[in-house]
Amino acid sequence: MSKVKPTPEFKTEAEERAFWKKHDSSDYIDWAKAQSVSMPKLKPSIKTISLRLPEGLLDSIKIEANKRDMPYQSLIKSWLTDDVKQSRNV
Template identity: 70%
Template sequence: MSKRRKTAPDFKTEAEERAFWESHDASEYVDWGVAESVRLPNLKPSTKTISLRLPAALLERIKIEANKRDIPYQSLIKAWLAEDVDRHG
């Protein structure tokens, strides 16, 4: 016999739903044993804008490297940071 699940309330806003799930155990509402995996190929990871001060000469060198690789310099900086964190993290 399966466990009886609670019914989640109807939410008026996304913020209200987020607050609810932050304070409630989803296992009381969802039977994860019957859940199916989904792929979301077009979902982009969330990003946060930051301000980063670089010496002008360093930024120019980065832009030259990015131009050689035909990618935006911000993308090159992100790739380099990710590689370094993976290597040292």
């Protein structure tokens, strides 16, 4: 295995970003020594989308959400999450 190069000191985050765009991290980091980390307080990025639904369907979702005492958007996210997890296990 070749010797790992020392990582340069960066003055700004932009400078660091520019450096890593042009350089392969395997030249600077021994990935064989990498360890998994857990970041339990890290929140996933959220992206706002626009979703067109028939009014009747949206009304039904809102009624179901009301029965569960939760916002309808949260219910939709919960259903989508469950469905995607189920699809992966098929």
